[in-house]
Amino acid sequence: MNKKIIIRTLEKIALYMELKGENPFKVSAFRKAAQALELDQRSLDEIEDVTKLKGIGKGTGDVIVELIEKGKSTVLEELQAEVPSGLVPLLKLQGMGGKKLAKLYKELGIDSAEALKQACLDHQIQKLPGFGPKSEDKILKELTDFESKPGRHPIWKTEEAVRFIEDVLEKIEGVSEFSVAGSYRRTKETSKDLDFIVATAEPAKVKEELLAALPIQETIASGDTKVSVTVEFQDLIDIDFRLVAPEEFVTALHHFTGSKDHNVKLRQLAKSQNKKISEYGVEQEDGSVATFTSETDFYAHFGLPFIPPTVREDGREFDRLDDIPNLVALEDIRADLHMHTTWSDGAHSLKEMIEANRSRGYEYMVITDHSHYLKVANGLTPERLLAQNAEIRELNKQYSDIEVLSGTEMDILPDGSLDFNDEVLSQLDFVIASIHSSFQQPREQIMERILTAMKNPHVDMIAHPTGRIVGQRSGYDPDVEQLLDWAKEYGKIVELNASPYRLDLAVEYLEMAQEKGVPVAINTDAHAVNQLEVMAIGVRHAQKSWLKKDHVVNTWPLERLREYLKN
Template sequence: MHNAEIARRFHELADLLEIQDANEFRVRAYRNAASIVEGSSRPIESMVADGEDLTAIRGIGDDLAGKIEELVKTGNLPQLQELQGEVPEQLTELMRLDQLGPKRTRAIYDALGIGSLEELEKAAEEGRIRELSGFGPKTERKIADEVARLSEREDQRILLGEAEQVAGPLVRYLDELDEVSRIEVAGSYRRRRDTVGDLDILVACDDSGPVMERFTSHPEVAEVASQGKTRATVHLKSGLQVDLRVVKTASFGAALHYFTGSKAHNVAIRKMAVERKLKVNEYGVYRGRKRIAGETEEEVFEQVGLPWIPPELRENRGEIEAAQGDRLPDLVQEKDIRGDLHLHTSATDGRNDLREMAEEAKRLGYEYIAITDHSKRLAMAKGLDARRLRQQMEEIDELNDGLDGIRVLKGIEVDILEDGRLDLPDDVLDELDLTVCSVHSKFDLSRKKQTERVLRAMDNPRCNILGHPTGRLINRREAYRIDLEAIVEAAAERGCCLELNAQPSRLDLSGRYAGMLRDAGVPGVVSTDAHAVDHLNFMHLGVAQARRGWMEKKHLLNTRTLKQLQKMLAR
């Protein structure tokens, strides 16, 4: 049972308790447990298997530790099963909407008997929701709009970070076989798309029997949809589909290229092969009936006159032309990142203190970090006012005096208010090393008003970095309406940077928009938005989006030395 699944169960438990109007502290405890598990870079299942004390995880007490262990060992949570029997299951369907919290969901269900998204949409169209106490026409319209967007959303696509939790252990499990000589996860996972529909695992070996047997008998497999000598498809207990392909070593490179995709990229490569009177498929490159290449991807590309193209670029969006003209970018790598410029501590809604965050960053080899706790507008996160922020600055000075090998910069994630003002006075922001400015409220403003709001914030020379610029939460909340092209153009004029937030549920900016930054000459900043030491390990997900945007080391702010960084921050 992967961390994402454990977290889902605790989120559902909290939702059902809230529907029943249970004690808010119990509800909050389960939500915190879900957040902690979701953000852990270590597999909780492995910790349980190794007999580790889960109460050593900050925020997990004896009761929660016991429930997590029971869930991992048995696959069930008795309290959750009991609640699922007490609460109509239709309510869980309605709670997929951001506009409907547990209490509103219950109110709609009790008053109108609505038990599905289709019925909810119909009720909104008929104007029945606005008649309920606490709703009104505006809320009704938002509910209808969100139902429509939810129905258009890609089904069965999970976060890239969640897919990693499945793919990594599964690959290691199969790679334990002596018969396996090479193994890779292909598809959109290898291209590092922000969501993954299914997993495509490719194995090179001479004897496929043991591999097929081990794959289909994995304890997480719920159903074997199909199985042959060289391919099998299974559905895991989580619902994720995993496809396995077994090929000979001589064909592994060709198969890896074929199953990595994208489809548009593959079609373009096959067309180039035809022009050379060759045929490219998953088994190799052929001249007539003779296979002339295919053991490595490099061989496949060479036969059509191209250098190897990184998987992140294979979307047929100019990568082939760039390869032909020797203009492929030298893509940024995680090792190029010198520091993380968006971190939270226990002073607001983080789980670790200043020193713990700094020491973990030092262990990871960073040259610097910036502490950017929330500003006072986020009261739920215990946001800092001017007095508490200045107190934290003093604590950072003291920490730096006794800390070798890393520099802790003073920062804040300051809210952009509805009118574009920043949430703290200019005089206190002037004392900081950097400021991350973010939207955390009023997501429903019109495109014009939201754009003007952010532009006004960027007019303030203290705005160094625009945090998670589109505000999306993948599969949970759509990006707010904003003219990102105008924002990027303004950032270029004002010397402001835009963040590539590496939180698995954000990946904001995505690769598509990262490319927009690159083209406009606006520096990006890959940051983890870490709320715990474990979250520092999300950096690779943000780097992947930078790579999908064709970004090189020179295109990112936090690949610079500390001295270079400080110079660039001086707007």
């Protein structure tokens, strides 16, 4: 349990109360409690009694204590049972908040997307006070766009299901090996469903325990060696489990990882060697079947190096085998250059974030809390930033195995100016500039804002350069090629934000950055110590873009990075 989880839970309770139509003062109490925690610069472990904080009353305090002691909230569970489940997805519609949905539910009984669409078509919405014909048209358009999205799940939704299932399989005694396969293993941004390969000598026993442990909504198929179910996590997700004999695990994993084009190309190569690949093994010329203990051995059987799942896509990877040894790998990462602490909207203190980075074996790191324009994230004023800078300098003296750099994630403001002046920026080691506001501005205006940051000699990196959220929003529509040309001209780094919500830049733009010679940093943008783990997803996304180790700045020794920044 950490501060961030408690804050999110309090905000979720407030939202559900709003949907239910509860007293506004009660709703406000939970939002104020969340804000009180957000504004306190200490982590949860450093606060002696969280219920004594100003802004936290008895009701909110009881919820916090229950979360700390039991890891759950009875209040939230009761609200989730009372509020129609069909209302919650409607919050994804632009401009549709809790108050509006509560009104629609109370006045018209709208409790789902279908009911809302029908009410729009019947012109019932425009009759309600505070809505009108334009609101009705806008809601109908948002609904149409929402319905037209393909039935694929973004990686940030499927990863929750993957983590849960891996934990379940880890605990089942009869499982000797397992792995997620399919598009998720290839680090595609979205997946239609999930595939798991499970090696076991006891398929019936494993199947029974697996089905008992999952939050199953529907069993699609249940055979001796294949189970297909629909489970509920953030969304309903279809999952296929294939139970295979231990000796078949490697070839089954390769087969169901794909892609289809990759498998076709490899089968053609096998055929030229008088061999035949199936999910059960590789049939030899003499009729015997070869099985393998690893995918490295599997590829070596055909005279190939190991081809990472991330690049098994269109078959062209067979023409780029010489590039594979140079691809960036997780063990190459020496640092994380973008993270947040309790000074702004992070869950953990400076010291806790330092210790977490040390435990990962990093040689250096940068603290980059938000700037003061981003008030919703408790952004730092110039005075607070310089105070934090001083604290980082003092903390740094305590460590000989990691260098802690001071930085900021500074907003590029809607008017094109930067959130801190040069006098403040000159006192920092590393300056990130990013856009968090006014996404709807015309492209020309967005590009003018970015150019301001590019021209500033103190700015070192542009973070999450398009502002996208995978599967949810496309961002603020910059001209990315022009952005990369400016980065090259002004010597800036561009970020691959490893958060599975962002994976920003996208693959085609990372490929373009490498072609243009624009250096890339893979960063987690972590707001809690556990989020440092998403570096692995970021590295796989980088591999998918064929990014080479030497092109990624946080694989460099610190002195090389400092020299680059100085120049």
